[in-house]
Amino acid sequence: GDSVTQMEGPVTLSEEAFLTINCTYTATGYPSLFWYVQYPGEGLQLLLKATKADDKGSNKGFEATYRKETTSFHLEKGSVQVSDSAVYFCALSDGSSNTGKLIFGQGTTLQVKP
């Protein structure tokens, strides 16, 4: 079945460092890809999305490109801030059924130190 694999965490960076969180997927059909962020004690917030191959999603300085040839959707940010500390989840929609079902990776905890 469809699945998402994220790099293991936690990831610890200094403020203003470059961030990459790797995400690869296995899917049938034509899934859409998402990054969600979860702050302590809160639900998930949609960070960015891409709906087809070569699409680039971007928001709040974060970017990710839907790479069909490498089945990847890596999250990047050029300069992280302490406020970016959170858990990040890569997810794909169920491409075979095209409904409101998301399959998530295991999450990557990011800690940014001043």
Place this chain on the structure above:
Amino acid sequence: KAGVTQTPRYLIKTRGQQVTLSCSPISGHRSVSWYQQTPGQGLQFLFEYFSETQRNKGNFPGRFSGRQFSNSRSEMNVSTLELGDSALYLCASSLVIGLAGRETYEQYFGPGTRLTVT
């Protein structure tokens, strides 16, 4: 627009009891999905409702059930609670974008209900 709301936020139950959680989606969203989040299993899909019909179901036992009302509000019920049901239960409502046959379900999550089973 108001976001997705879930009630209650926190709940403590004992084994064998049953529990009902409620979710009010964003106005105009017809799809509501439920997820269970635990440290060990991560985020797992429970089920999805669309226009009062269950359209998708995850790999959970029959003790987990749900329904959706005509105003799109949804409830999920867990009967005969077990210790392993302790989790954060998240509800999401979907904004459907794109052309028919190539829709994307952009999901917006509520804050969750933290269920503790003792």
